Amino acid sequence: MSKINRVLIVGGTHGNEITGIYLIKKFERHPDLIQRQNLKIFTLLANPEAYAIAKRYVDTDLNRSFRHQDLGNPHLTGYEAQRAKEIYHTFGTGGTQAADFVIDLHSTTANMGLTIILDHKEPFYLQLAIYLQNRHPHGKILYSRIEGPDRPHLDSICEFGCTIEVGAVAQGILDATLFQQTEKLVQTILDYIETHNQEALQNSKDTLTIYQATHIIDYPRNESGEIRAMVHPQLQFKDYQALNPGDAIFLTFEDEEIFYEGNSIVYPVFINEAAYYEKGIAMCITQKEEVF
Amino acid sequence: MSKINRVLIVGGTHGNEITGIYLIKKFERHPDLIQRQNLKIFTLLANPEAYAIAKRYVDTDLNRSFRHQDLGNPHLTGYEAQRAKEIYHTFGTGGTQAADFVIDLHSTTANMGLTIILDHKEPFYLQLAIYLQNRHPHGKILYSRIEGPDRPHLDSICEFGCTIEVGAVAQGILDATLFQQTEKLVQTILDYIETHNQEALQNSKDTLTIYQATHIIDYPRNESGEIRAMVHPQLQFKDYQALNPGDAIFLTFEDEEIFYEGNSIVYPVFINEAAYYEKGIAMCITQKEEVF
Numbered sequence: 001m002s003k004i005n006r007v008l009i010v011g012g013t014h015g016n017e018i019t020g021i022y023l024i025k026k027f028e029r030h031p032d033l034i035q036r037q038n039l040k041i042f043t044l045l046a047n048p049e050a051y052a053i054a055k056r057y058v059d060t061d062l063n064r065s066f067r068h069q070d071l072g073n074p075h076l077t078g079y080e081a082q083r084a085k086e087i088y089h090t091f092g093t094g095g096t097q098a099a100d101f102v103i104d105l106h107s108t109t110a111n112m113g114l115t116i117i118l119d120h121k122e123p124f125y126l127q128l129a130i131y132l133q134n135r136h137p138h139g140k141i142l143y144s145r146i147e148g149p150d151r152p153h154l155d156s157i158c159e160f161g162c163t164i165e166v167g168a169v170a171q172g173i174l175d176a177t178l179f180q181q182t183e184k185l186v187q188t189i190l191d192y193i194e195t196h197n198q199e200a201l202q203n204s205k206d207t208l209t210i211y212q213a214t215h216i217i218d219y220p221r222n223e224s225g226e227i228r229a230m231v232h233p234q235l236q237f238k239d240y241q242a243l244n245p246g247d248a249i250f251l252t253f254e255d256e257e258i259f260y261e262g263n264s265i266v267y268p269v270f271i272n273e274a275a276y277y278e279k280g281i282a283m284c285i286t287q288k289e290e291v292f
Numbered sequence: 293m294s295k296i297n298r299v300l301i302v303g304g305t306h307g308n309e310i311t312g313i314y315l316i317k318k319f320e321r322h323p324d325l326i327q328r329q330n331l332k333i334f335t336l337l338a339n340p341e342a343y344a345i346a347k348r349y350v351d352t353d354l355n356r357s358f359r360h361q362d363l364g365n366p367h368l369t370g371y372e373a374q375r376a377k378e379i380y381h382t383f384g385t386g387g388t389q390a391a392d393f394v395i396d397l398h399s400t401t402a403n404m405g406l407t408i409i410l411d412h413k414e415p416f417y418l419q420l421a422i423y424l425q426n427r428h429p430h431g432k433i434l435y436s437r438i439e440g441p442d443r444p445h446l447d448s449i450c451e452f453g454c455t456i457e458v459g460a461v462a463q464g465i466l467d468a469t470l471f472q473q474t475e476k477l478v479q480t481i482l483d484y485i486e487t488h489n490q491e492a493l494q495n496s497k498d499t500l501t502i503y504q505a506t507h508i509i510d511y512p513r514n515e516s517g518e519i520r521a522m523v524h525p526q527l528q529f530k531d532y533q534a535l536n537p538g539d540a541i542f543l544t545f546e547d548e549e550i551f552y553e554g555n556s557i558v559y560p561v562f563i564n565e566a567a568y569y570e571k572g573i574a575m576c577i578t579q580k581e582e583v584f
Contacts, residue, residue, distance in 0.1 A: 026545045054570075109462040110554070142550035170401040172566035176522040176543045230468040251468045253318045274464035278346075 015050025307342025312397025
């Protein structure tokens with residue numbers, strides 16, 4: 001596999017997830033923190049207009065705007081659609097400052113701790129995952145793709161990439177502990193890439209635990225589409241914990257419990273993420289897998 | 293003291309604090325829940341436009357729009373300024389459906405549990421506070437007024453009122469446990485008012501613990517006004533806990549600790565509230581007082 005020469009670190013793809021925004025500002029004040037031998041590092045505040053109005057997005061979700069068909073569609077003229085094209089034509093494959101690897105920094109109101117979202121299971125990624133798992137033992141490796149091959153996420157603009165999610169943190173605030181953990185995780189990813197370039201990585205035989213998304217569950221809703229239940233207190237903040245068939249998952253406003261009807265133990269994530277109420281997602285169901 | 297005949301319960305004064313909004317919707321579906329003998333109860337979704345765009349406000353903070361000078365100022369024509377006038381002229385003192393008591397439901401990203409904010413220390417309020425304290429032993433009584441007599445808050449529109457804050461909860465999400473606690477607290481306030489009207493209240497001799505706000509502390513900022521530190525991990529989520537002179541309160545992005553420079557033990561609240569970054573408030577300092 002060829003070397004990775006150029007890495008793009010992105011914050012503020014969502015304007016109200018400010019952990020990544022303040023981390024990008026820190027890296028821009030102290031570029032030595034992200035300097036690595038034989039690596040050219042770029043930083044990007046992806047959605048400055050959304051940050052200015054303290055919202056996730058202005059017109060549409062920037063992190064759902066990178067499908068090839070949308071990037072090539074001249075009729076999509078909203079702020080994020082245009083911004084996606086700019087970012088792609090600058091840092092995407094074939095762009096004017098094309099990156100080889102992109103790290104996109106997010107936060108979530110779900111209690112997902114330190115999560116790295118990967119999309120591929122080639123050895124390069126599995127070795128990255130093991131490298132991270134060994135250095136951040138409380139971190140989790142999530143494969144979140146449910147939809148088809150043309151992904152809409154910013155981290156798909158070039159050959160390699162990943163998304164970092166940290167939580168639980170409310171939109172619009174900084175949690176110092178999660179800020180520091182995110183910074184360290186970025187450092188570790190850069191270390192991995194540098195070591196990979198030096199061909200100094202030994203293929204690890206460690207076991208890797210990953211969480212593979214299978215489907216999403218929406219909130220129970222009434223005929224008008226309005227939610228009629230909340231995440232059950234027993235499930236709130238229980239991301240990555242085993243959910244058994246028959247466990248309570250929702251509580252209606254009238255205090256009736258709704259139970260999980262699956263047939264096997266699963267591991268929900270993105271439980272009660274604020275930005276997903278409008279997307280029809282109360283949680284994302286994953287399976288826990290051991291990879292050797 | 294005269295009887296309280298009409299009570300207004302308000303949710304959604306801030307459009308992204310949805311606990312109160314969904315509670316108002318529940319009360320409107322099930323008016324029996326808030327029915328009390330000899331009490332007329334009204335409900336109000338205060339800022340529907342802000343709720344529609346999932347933001348705290350459209351133009352200005354509605355819960356800072358009720359000063360008498362602003363209510364009487366014809367040049368204030370923003371959405372919330374007009375909405376404040378409508379609400380005041382409907383439910384305020386002398387209004388077309390004037391209320392005697394208003395309960396305004398909020399939430400906070402600070403870890404304030406179940407907090408009731410009162411403004412006066414007349415026996416009626418102190419007895420209410422004791423009544424609540426006995427029935428919600430984990431709840432807190434906060435006197436938050438720092439500024440002068442003309443208060444800007446919605447709960448000042450009629451003779452009696454209070455504001456409820458629950459947290460920690462991220463903006464835009466429902467926490468089922470806090471939702472249920474808020475509902476029970478509203479019920480308890482209505483019970484108190486009903487009992488007060490029946491003159492069935494005995495003056496309690498219980499001790500009451502209150503927290504009296506004294507001043508606010510802003511984030512450390514640079515010359516451009518941008519924050520240069522976060523709430524210290526040791527202080528995050530420690531609302532209502534003792535802060536000693538010399539305790540760490542902030543951590544700069546460069547990992548330097550900043551310490552509390554006061555002379556005595558204080559009890560911070562609204563620590564790291566998302567909506568207060570723009571207001572220049574990192575926390576509100578209170579003193580703990582025992583009232584007999």
